[in-house]
Amino acid sequence: MWPEVTADPAFKDKVSSARVLAVGAGGIGCELLKTLVLTGFKNIELIDLDTIETSNLNRQFLFRKRHVGQSKAQVAAEAVLQFKPDVKITAHQANIKELKFGVDYFKGFDVILNGLDNLDARRHVNRLCLAAGVPLIESGTAGYLGQVNVHVKDLSRCFECDEHAAPKTFPICTIRNTPEKPIHCVVWAKDLLFPRLFGRQDAVTDLDEQRKEVNGSSSSQADGAVQGPSFFLQKQGENSYDYAKRIFRRVYEQDIEQVKTMDELWKTRRPPQQLDLKEILDQQTLPETANGYSSASRALGLTESHKAWDLCENARVFLASIARYVDTRPDEIGTLVFDKDDDLAVDFITAASNLRALAYGIPTQSHFDAKGMAGNIVHAIATTNAITSGLIVTEALKILANDLDSCRETYLTEYAERKHVVMLNPSRPSQPKPDCMVCGCSMLSLKINTTTATLATFVDKVLKSRLSFNMPTIMCGDFLYEEGDGLEDDELEMYSSWLPKTLSALPGGGIGNGAIVDVQDQSQHFSVKIVVSHQDNFDEEKHPDGVILEGSAKSTRQAHHASSSANPVAELSNGAQSCPDDNEVVIVGSKGITGFKRARCDEGDDDDVVILGEPPARVGTTPNGKRTRL
Numbered sequence: 001m002w003p004e005v006t007a008d009p010a011f012k013d014k015v016s017s018a019r020v021l022a023v024g025a026g027g028i029g030c031e032l033l034k035t036l037v038l039t040g041f042k043n044i045e046l047i048d049l050d051t052i053e054t055s056n057l058n059r060q061f062l063f064r065k066r067h068v069g070q071s072k073a074q075v076a077a078e079a080v081l082q083f084k085p086d087v088k089i090t091a092h093q094a095n096i097k098e099l100k101f102g103v104d105y106f107k108g109f110d111v112i113l114n115g116l117d118n119l120d121a122r123r124h125v126n127r128l129c130l131a132a133g134v135p136l137i138e139s140g141t142a143g144y145l146g147q148v149n150v151h152v153k154d155l156s157r158c159f160e161c162d163e164h165a166a167p168k169t170f171p172i173c174t175i176r177n178t179p180e181k182p183i184h185c186v187v188w189a190k191d192l193l194f195p196r197l198f199g200r201q202d203a204v205t206d207l208d209e210q211r212k213e214v215n216g217s218s219s220s221q222a223d224g225a226v227q228g229p230s231f232f233l234q235k236q237g238e239n240s241y242d243y244a245k246r247i248f249r250r251v252y253e254q255d256i257e258q259v260k261t262m263d264e265l266w267k268t269r270r271p272p273q274q275l276d277l278k279e280i281l282d283q284q285t286l287p288e289t290a291n292g293y294s295s296a297s298r299a300l301g302l303t304e305s306h307k308a309w310d311l312c313e314n315a316r317v318f319l320a321s322i323a324r325y326v327d328t329r330p331d332e333i334g335t336l337v338f339d340k341d342d343d344l345a346v347d348f349i350t351a352a353s354n355l356r357a358l359a360y361g362i363p364t365q366s367h368f369d370a371k372g373m374a375g376n377i378v379h380a381i382a383t384t385n386a387i388t389s390g391l392i393v394t395e396a397l398k399i400l401a402n403d404l405d406s407c408r409e410t411y412l413t414e415y416a417e418r419k420h421v422v423m424l425n426p427s428r429p430s431q432p433k434p435d436c437m438v439c440g441c442s443m444l445s446l447k448i449n450t451t452t453a454t455l456a457t458f459v460d461k462v463l464k465s466r467l468s469f470n471m472p473t474i475m476c477g478d479f480l481y482e483e484g485d486g487l488e489d490d491e492l493e494m495y496s497s498w499l500p501k502t503l504s505a506l507p508g509g510g511i512g513n514g515a516i517v518d519v520q521d522q523s524q525h526f527s528v529k530i531v532v533s534h535q536d537n538f539d540e541e542k543h544p545d546g547v548i549l550e551g552s553a554k555s556t557r558q559a560h561h562a563s564s565s566a567n568p569v570a571e572l573s574n575g576a577q578s579c580p581d582d583n584e585v586v587i588v589g590s591k592g593i594t595g596f597k598r599a600r601c602d603e604g605d606d607d608d609v610v611i612l613g614e615p616p617a618r619v620g621t622t623p624n625g626k627r628t629r630l
């Protein structure tokens, strides 16, 4: 049926006049835009908040070196217009969560196509698509893995019917005092030390807590001044290298010395060893900061990114990167957040984490590996993005043809016995889940210590971080808390004065054991009820942030897994089954996707594709947990 449909002039007109919103102009987004216009789409809006980085150029083929620093959406649109001048592309360099892209804006499209890279934005788009009643085609890739899902309100699962893996977190006491693995040191450098030195000064990092915990409540006033965040700022008139050395001594000598006094930590572990800067540097010199290099490691001649540095090299990069920040980028200090594309930030994280690793007897990492860990990078494969984008457009065509029966969600997996052979697993989209917290009707249950957790924790860790609320309004009995535009100054002041209060001490009776909290977000047309139970203590390993949030999504997802035990992809990926003929790729299509055919697969061909038929399959987690089961 499909060749005829796509050749039909009336359908071609439909495609060319269809209004499409593409969100994200990165790896998938660039491929998608190109494929959309080559397929005949002519009326496209493209949103991306970001600018082009050098590291994007290896796979985002609409961009060239000269575009680095420019808007991704704008440049992608201009690049496509070069070879398809008769299409209309409206590009926005903006966050899809901005209020101007509300439900009315979404209603202006026939279909929304996501090429995003984070759960938060995906959830936001999902909620607005449901509110606007516009079909959403969701996608994601991670190396050789990829997936495309079709979400049509009331007919198929919404993006949030299934549970999605949250980024891995670590117990804070492990990060602060007892690291055991390289990743613990990288997290310490990235989330504790980097923000303390270069980020917002009013933000509290766990580095401040470290000293308090070690000294207990007996610490003196004078000691308090040493502990405070201001210690980490460069003093008036202080030479940049003197400043860097003061920080080195603080974190690798004094803090390590302090933590060693916590005897109970070292009963079953080897205590760390202080690093003696003078001894390490010996007669080694440090490079001038104004020598034209933006990277500290390159200024030191350390250009082999796969080779781990020794102790002295790490110390020199640590000092040189701090000095370089304060001398060459002073205006950014106080505003920086770690960016994996900022070479100096990666230098700093690599050196800072390696020094900590050396103090604790943990293996060190190369610049390349530390960057991968800090940036949570799964190296992207351009072919996976291209296949995924082709599938998105295929599904968009079916939606426009109103042939929802033919819609498929497709999972790309790597065939275990033939590395780099990609399998496509199309399946019918699943039914909506009646108890989905977004498209269905369900209550969530939250276990939290209501006498110690603050409203700020509830808002930031539970509502924004776990549930992707944008501007929550919280109602519980007589208690009301609001965020968002249009609030009076006195309301803003009152609400922010409540943030440090514990949940049980909030006005209007507080949020205590058994409370039912109603949370709404007008910007997402979304609301949810949360039943709160008080719990005194939490297992730090399992629940490092002291929160257990459970909803129906989890239980249903488990049930789904149990019922799809005959999952061909899982079995093939585990090597339990093999391809019928080792030299062939079986392409078993399903209606509307490929038809049935067999094709030859030559050894060593990187881009082979296997398409398996139903039943449905689910992508598993990737080693570092990024962008798995979207």
Ligand SMILES: Nc1ncnc2c1ncn2[C@@H]1O[C@H](COP(=O)(O)OP(=O)(O)OP(=O)(O)O)[C@@H](O)[C@H]1O
Residues within 6 Å of the ligand: 023, 024, 025, 026, 027, 028, 029, 047, 048, 049, 050, 055, 056, 072, 094, 095, 096, 097, 115, 116, 117, 118, 121, 380
């Ligand atoms: N809230 C958002 N609004 C608009 N665009 C977004 C939003 N969140 C993410 N994006 C965009 O989605 C795109 C995702 O593309 P991709 O996964 O290839 O990321 P990238 O930043 O280009 O590459 P990498 O992260 O691998 O360096 C990015 O260009 C990113 O800017």
Ligand SMILES: [Zn+2]
Residues within 6 Å of the ligand: 157, 158, 159, 160, 161, 162, 432, 433, 436, 437, 438, 439, 440
């Ligand atoms: Zn749902």
